[in-house]
Amino acid sequence: MSSDQAEKLRADAIARDLQQPPESNWHKAGKCRVIAVSSGKGGVGKTSMVLNLGLSLINMGYRVVIIDADLGLANIDVMLNTMPRYSLSDVVNGEKSLRDIMINGPLDLKVIPGSSGIYDLANLDQIKRQLLLDQLKTIEEDGDFILIDTAAGISRNVLSFIGAADDFILVTTPEPTALTDAYGMLKVLNEKKLKDKSQVVVNSTRTVQQGYKTFCGLKKAVDQYLPAMAVTYLGEVRYDHAVSSAVHNFSPFVLSKPRSAASTAVKRIAWRLASNNEADQQPEKGLAAFIKRLRELT
Numbered sequence: 001m002s003s004d005q006a007e008k009l010r011a012d013a014i015a016r017d018l019q020q021p022p023e024s025n026w027h028k029a030g031k032c033r034v035i036a037v038s039s040g041k042g043g044v045g046k047t048s049m050v051l052n053l054g055l056s057l058i059n060m061g062y063r064v065v066i067i068d069a070d071l072g073l074a075n076i077d078v079m080l081n082t083m084p085r086y087s088l089s090d091v092v093n094g095e096k097s098l099r100d101i102m103i104n105g106p107l108d109l110k111v112i113p114g115s116s117g118i119y120d121l122a123n124l125d126q127i128k129r130q131l132l133l134d135q136l137k138t139i140e141e142d143g144d145f146i147l148i149d150t151a152a153g154i155s156r157n158v159l160s161f162i163g164a165a166d167d168f169i170l171v172t173t174p175e176p177t178a179l180t181d182a183y184g185m186l187k188v189l190n191e192k193k194l195k196d197k198s199q200v201v202v203n204s205t206r207t208v209q210q211g212y213k214t215f216c217g218l219k220k221a222v223d224q225y226l227p228a229m230a231v232t233y234l235g236e237v238r239y240d241h242a243v244s245s246a247v248h249n250f251s252p253f254v255l256s257k258p259r260s261a262a263s264t265a266v267k268r269i270a271w272r273l274a275s276n277n278e279a280d281q282q283p284e285k286g287l288a289a290f291i292k293r294l295r296e297l298t
Contacts (some may be wrong), residue, residue, distance in 0.1 A: 031286035034146045036165035040181025042152040045203040046171045050149040052254045056270035057145050058107045065143035068114035070151040077113045080105050081250030084113040092128040098135045110142050133291050140287040154188045163194030164293035173204045174214045190229045199234040211236020235269040237262050
C-alpha cells in the first residue's frame with residue numbers, strides 16, 4: 001500500500017469518527033474549555049495550527065472563539081485576510097468591549113483580534129490588565145472552546161496565559177532550535193510551578209514517524225530533568241504544500257484542502273483534544289476559573 005493510499009484510509013476513518021464527536025462532562029455542564037497554544041520560538045506554525053484546529057472543532061459541532069493574544073505581533077486576522085476596525089488595544093483603553101471588536105470568521109468562527117506592533121499591549125499595566133480580565137467574562141457563552149494564541153517565548157503575558165488556561169498545547173518542529181526553545185519553555189513553567197502538564201504537537205515533519213520520534217526525544221529530556229512535568233503526544237502535522245498554499249491564498253487549509261495530509265492530521269488532533277477528559281477532573285474549570293487564575297498570576 002502506498003503512503004497516499006494509507007493517508008486516504010486514515011482520512012476516511014477520521015471522517016467516520018467525526019460523525020459522532022466526543023462530548024465530555026465539561027461541555028454537558030455548560031463550561032467552556034480554555035486552551036492556551038504557544039511555542040518556545042516563532043516560525044513553527046503556531047497560529048496556523050490554532051486557526052485550523054479551531055475550524056476542525058467547529059466541524060465537529062463545537063463553538064469556538066479564538067483570542068489572538070500575541071500582543072504585539074498579532075496575525076490571525078492576516079491569515080483570514082480581514083482588516084478589523086477595532087482590536088484589543090481599544091478594549092484595554094476602555095473604548096470598546098470585546099463584543100464590539102469580535103469578528104466572524106469561516107464557519108461562524110469567532111475571533112478576537114490582537115494588535116500588531118502595539119508595544120504597550122505586550123506590557124500591560126495592572127489597570128489595563130484588570131480591564132481586559134473583566135471583559136473576558138462576557139464571551140463564555142460564545143464558545144465551547146476558547147483557544148488562546150499566545151506569543152512565542154516566555155514573556156510574563158505568555159506565562160500567565162498558559163498558567164491560567166485549563167490546557168496547554170506546545171507547538172514545536174523537529175528543528176534543534178525549536179526543540180531547545182520548547183524544552184526551555186517547559187523548564188520555566190516547571191520552575192515557576194505554573195503548569196505540570198503539556199500536550200505536544202510536532203509540526204512540519206517529513207514523516208509520521210519523525211513526529212513521534214521528535215516527541216520521544218523531548219519527553220526523554222523532560223522525564224530526566226523535569227520529572228514534575230508530564231508531556232503527552234497530541235500528534236504531528238507533516239509538511240504539506242497545502243499549508244503554504246493556504247497561507248498565500250488567505251484560506252485555512254482544512255477548508256481549502258480538506259483531504260490533504262495536513263488537514264487529516266489537524267482533524268485527528270482536534271478529535272484527540274476533544275476526547276481528552278482529563279480536564280473534567282479539575283475542581284475549577286471554565287472561563288470564570290481561567291479569569292480567577294489569571295488575576296492571581298498577574
